[in-house]
Amino acid sequence: GGERTRATSSSSGSSGNPHIRHGPHFEADDAFVTDSEGAIVDGDSDNDSNVSGLPTDLFSRFGAVVLLEVSYVEPEYLRPWQKSRQGSCTGTGFVVPDDETGERRLLTNLHVVQDATDIRVRKHGNSRRWRAITICRAADVDLAVLRVVSDDDKEIEDFWGGVKPIQWAEGGPPLLQSGVNVVGFPTGGRTICVTEGVVSRIDCRNYRLKTAAAAPGKLLVIQIDAAINAGNSGGPCFDNEGRVVGVAFQGLDGGDAQNVGYIIPCEIAMNFLHAIKCDSDGICLYRGVQELPFRWAPLQNKSLRKFLSFDGSSGVVVTKVSPLAAKASGGEFLQKEDVITHIDGKELGEDYTVPLRGDELMNADFLITGKKKGQVTKFNIIRDTAPIEICSTLAPLTSNIPRDHGIDCTPEWLVIGGLLFVPLTCPLLSYGSTEELEASGYLAIYDYMEEELSKFREEEGTEIILLIDILACDTNFGYEFKQRWRKLETLNGVKLQSMAHLYNMYLDACESVEQGGRDESERKGEEVNSEFLQFIFRDMSRIVMETADCLASEKEVLDLHGIPKAVSNGVLEKAASERVK
Numbered sequence: 001g002g003e004r005t006r007a008t009s010s011s012s013g014s015s016g017n018p019h020i021r022h023g024p025h026f027e028a029d030d031a032f033v034t035d036s037e038g039a040i041v042d043g044d045s046d047n048d049s050n051v052s053g054l055p056t057d058l059f060s061r062f063g064a065v066v067l068l069e070v071s072y073v074e075p076e077y078l079r080p081w082q083k084s085r086q087g088s089c090t091g092t093g094f095v096v097p098d099d100e101t102g103e104r105r106l107l108t109n110l111h112v113v114q115d116a117t118d119i120r121v122r123k124h125g126n127s128r129r130w131r132a133i134t135i136c137r138a139a140d141v142d143l144a145v146l147r148v149v150s151d152d153d154k155e156i157e158d159f160w161g162g163v164k165p166i167q168w169a170e171g172g173p174p175l176l177q178s179g180v181n182v183v184g185f186p187t188g189g190r191t192i193c194v195t196e197g198v199v200s201r202i203d204c205r206n207y208r209l210k211t212a213a214a215a216p217g218k219l220l221v222i223q224i225d226a227a228i229n230a231g232n233s234g235g236p237c238f239d240n241e242g243r244v245v246g247v248a249f250q251g252l253d254g255g256d257a258q259n260v261g262y263i264i265p266c267e268i269a270m271n272f273l274h275a276i277k278c279d280s281d282g283i284c285l286y287r288g289v290q291e292l293p294f295r296w297a298p299l300q301n302k303s304l305r306k307f308l309s310f311d312g313s314s315g316v317v318v319t320k321v322s323p324l325a326a327k328a329s330g331g332e333f334l335q336k337e338d339v340i341t342h343i344d345g346k347e348l349g350e351d352y353t354v355p356l357r358g359d360e361l362m363n364a365d366f367l368i369t370g371k372k373k374g375q376v377t378k379f380n381i382i383r384d385t386a387p388i389e390i391c392s393t394l395a396p397l398t399s400n401i402p403r404d405h406g407i408d409c410t411p412e413w414l415v416i417g418g419l420l421f422v423p424l425t426c427p428l429l430s431y432g433s434t435e436e437l438e439a440s441g442y443l444a445i446y447d448y449m450e451e452e453l454s455k456f457r458e459e460e461g462t463e464i465i466l467l468i469d470i471l472a473c474d475t476n477f478g479y480e481f482k483q484r485w486r487k488l489e490t491l492n493g494v495k496l497q498s499m500a501h502l503y504n505m506y507l508d509a510c511e512s513v514e515q516g517g518r519d520e521s522e523r524k525g526e527e528v529n530s531e532f533l534q535f536i537f538r539d540m541s542r543i544v545m546e547t548a549d550c551l552a553s554e555k556e557v558l559d560l561h562g563i564p565k566a567v568s569n570g571v572l573e574k575a576a577s578e579r580v581k
Contacts, residue, residue: 184235197226
C-alpha cells in the first residue's frame with residue numbers, strides 16, 4: 001500500500017489539527033480540478049456540467065467524500081516495550097452502501113488509520129468534525145471500514161443527514177484510456193480536490209512493500225496518470241458517469257515515475273466488504289483474500305518438460321503446496337510436480353500469465369486472490385501424464401510469519417540475563433526505518449528471514465525466536481552482540497517451538513535452581529542440569545550463563561533500560577495456557 005502523510009504534533013496555532021501545512025484558503029463549498037500535470041482546469045457552464053466544470057453525476061457524489069484527520073501512535077518492535085511519539089496524518093474516505101444489517105460505513109485505506117488513537121471526520125462543505133473508529137481492517141488489500149460514533153445519537157444522525165453512498169462501477173476494470181477523476185483532500189489545502197486523468201495500465205502486483213515475500217498473492221491494480229498525492233489515500237476514483245472504479249492508495253514520484261498513481265479496483269473493495277462478518281455486539285471479522293496455496297516454476301526449459309513427461313505447450317509446474325491448504329481441502333488437491341495448464345478454464349502461459357480481456361496478459365494470481373469468499377477455483381492439471389480436474393474452495397492461510405500488527409501479532413519480548421528475545425514477525429521488519437534495522441544488525445540473517453517469509457506454514461502454534469540485542473550486564477559480560485541478529489535453535493538441548501515454550505523452560509530452570517535440584521528434560525525423560533542455561537543459535541554460536549545469575553540480575557537490567565517487565569503479556573498468557581495443558 002501507500003505510506004502515511006506524516007506531521008509532527010502542532011506547536012503553533014490553536015487548532016491542533018493534523019494537516020501537514022496550510023495552503024491558500026478556499027471556501028468550503030469550492031472544488032478545484034487539475035489535470036494529470038497538476039494544472040487547474042477551467043470548467044464551462046452548460047446543461048451537463050456545474051460551476052466546477054465537472055459532470056453533474058460526479059459533482060453530486062462529492063457529499064460521499066470525507067476528510068480524515070488521524071492521530072496515531074506506532075509500536076516499536078525493536079524495543080517492543082516502547083511506543084513511538086504521537087504523530088498525525090490526513091487522508092480521505094468515502095461513504096459506501098450499507099451492509100446487510102443496515103450498518104452505515106466509511107471506507108478508506110488501512111495505512112491511513114493504522115495505529116490510530118483518534119480519528120476525526122469532516123464532510124465536504126462542513127467545518128464540523130465527527131469522531132470515528134475503525135471496525136474492520138484488511139491489511140492484505142490495504143482497506144479499512146470506519147464507523148461514526150458518539151454518545152449522542154442525534155450527533156450521529158447529523159453526520160448522515162443528506163449523505164448518499166457512492167455507486168460502484170460494474171463490468172470489471174475500466175478500459176485503457178478511460179477517463180477517471182481522483183477525488184480527495186491532498187496535502188496543501190483544506191478543500192476537496194479533483195485530479196483528472198486516464199487509465200494507463202491494468203496490472204497484477206504485490207500490495208506489500210517491505211515484506212513482499214509474505215503476501216498471500218498478487219492482486220489486480222489499476223495504474224492511472226492522475227496524480228495521487230499525500231492525503232488522497234483512501235479516496236474514491238470516479239469514472240465519467242460518477243461511479244467508483246477504485247480506491248486511491250499509492251502514488252509514485254520522481255525519476256521515470258512522474259504522475260503515476262495506483263488505485264485498488266472496486267471489485268477488490270467489494271469483495272472485502274462482502275467478506276466482513278459482524279456479530280450482534282458489532283464486532284467485525286475479516287480473514288483475508290483467497291490465498292495462493294502453491295508455488296510454481298515456469299516450464300520454458302525443454303529438459304524440464306521432458307523430465308516431467310509433459311509435451312504440452314503451456315503451463316507451470318508446482319514446486320510447493322501449502323500443507324494447511326491440502327489438509328483443509330478434505331479431498332484431492334494439488335501436489336508437487338503437478339503441471340497446471342488451466343485455472344478456471346483460462347489457459348496458463350509458460351510464464352504464468354492469462355488474458356484478462358483481449359490481449360491484456362496478467363499474472364494468474366488474480367484468478368484466485370480476486371475471488372469472493374466461498375467461490376470455487378477449478379484447476380486443470382497433468383499428473384504423471386494423466387489429465388485431472390481439481391475443484392477447491394480456497395481460503396486465507398495462516399502465514400509462516402505473522403504479517404500484520406494488531407491483526408495476527410503484537411510486540412512481544414522476553415529478557416533472560418540481558419538477552420533480548422523477540423518472535424520474527426513482518427512488523428519487526430517493516431516498522432521503523434531501514435537505517436534503524438541495519439544499525440540493529442538484521443542484515444546478518446536477512447536471507448534466512450526472506451526465505452522464512454515465503455514459506456508455507458506446516459503446523460499451527462510455532463514461532464521463530466530471534467536474539468536482537470544483548471543488554472550489557474555482568475551476567476552476560478564477554479558475549480559481544482556485534483550487531484548481529486541470531487535465530488535461537490535450542491535451550492539446554494531442547495528444540496524450541498515458541499516464545500512461550502522458551503519462557504516456560506526458563507521458569508522450570510529457575511524453580512529447579514531455587515529448590516536446589518535438577519529438572520526433567522523434554523528429551524526422552526532425561527535429566528538436565530538447570531544450573532546453567534545453554535543457548536545454541538542457528539549459526540552454531542553459543543551463550544552459556546548461570547541460571548541463578550540470570551534471575552539475580554533481572555531487576556537491574558530492567559531498571560537500567562526502562563523495561564517494565566521481563567516478559568510481555570502475550571508471552572505470559574500463552575505460557576500460562578501451555579502450563580495448564
